[in-house]
Each structure stands twice: as structure tokens, then as C-alpha cells.
Amino acid sequence: MSAQHPRPGITHDNRFFWEGLAQHKLLIQRCTSCHRLQHPPAPMCPGCHCFEMEAIEASGRGTVHSFVVAHHPPIPPFEYPNVIVLVELEEGTRLVSRLVGTPPDEVAIGMAVAVEFEQVADDFVLHRFRSAASR
Ligand SMILES: [Zn+2]
Numbered sequence: 001m002s003a004q005h006p007r008p009g010i011t012h013d014n015r016f017f018w019e020g021l022a023q024h025k026l027l028i029q030r031c032t033s034c035h036r037l038q039h040p041p042a043p044m045c046p047g048c049h050c051f052e053m054e055a056i057e058a059s060g061r062g063t064v065h066s067f068v069v070a071h072h073p074p075i076p077p078f079e080y081p082n083v084i085v086l087v088e089l090e091e092g093t094r095l096v097s098r099l100v101g102t103p104p105d106e107v108a109i110g111m112a113v114a115v116e117f118e119q120v121a122d123d124f125v126l127h128r129f130r131s132a133a134s135r
Pocket of ligand 1: 031046047
């Protein structure tokens with residue numbers, strides 16, 4: 001039996017994000033006052049200290065801002081080498097995710113990527129990214 005995927009901590013502030021993923025939507029928190037985007041979700045806007053937040057649906061397109069390749073220690077259920085990317089979304093915020101479909105030695109800063117949705121369990125969907133050139 002394979003290891004269970006670790007679950008995120010669901011809070012009042014980030015629930016919309018995980019519910020969005022379940023519907024294959026990448027939702028990003030936006031301040032209703034100054035329209036600043038922020039991820040991960042938080043209760044307060046760091047720009048104007050407003051507490052009124054909404055969510056916008058991101059296109060899922062972006063570029064690799066930075067990345068690391070995890071080799072050790074291998075932690076089930078993740079596959080190794082595991083390419084962890086910090087994606088700069090075209091909307092202007094960044095998101096940590098996993099890159100699939102590109103060998104680690106071919107991953108490059110600035111590479112165009114697009115989101116995919118992975119059904120990890122019956123009730124749990126995660127985002128991951130793939131090279132936009134390979135689509
Ligand atoms: Zn604000």
C-alpha cells in the first residue's frame with residue numbers, strides 16, 4: 001500500500017484555494033481595496049492592511065522564477081528526483097509547486113510553464129506545473 005499524500009492545513013483563510021483546486025481552478029487571493037495579489041492566502045493585505053479579501057482565477061500560466069531538485073531523503077509518496085519550482089504567475093504573484101515532465105537537468109529559470117491539476121485522492125486535488133513548450 002502506498003503512503004498517503006500529506007494534507008495541507010485548511011484554515012478559514014486558505015479554504016477557498018483548496019476548494020478551487022478541487023474544481024480545477026487556481027484561485028489567488030486579492031485585496032478588495034488595493035487589488036494586491038498574495039499567495040499563500042493570509043487574513044490581511046500586507047500592502048494596505050485591509051482585511052477584505054476576494055479571489056481571482058489565475059490563468060495558470062507563468063515562468064519558473066527559481067527551482068530546487070530534491071533527491072534525498074526520498075519521502076513517500078513523492079517521486080524522485082522531485083523538481084520543486086517557484087512559479088511567477090503571469091498575474092504577478094508567486095507560487096511553490098512541483099514541475100513534472102522535464103528532466104531536472106533541463107529545467108531553466110524563465111522557462112514557460114502551465115498549471116495542471118492532479119487528483120491525489122478522492123477528495124484532494126493538488127496543482128503541479130508542466131513545461132508550456134511540451135503541450
Ligand atoms: Zn490591500
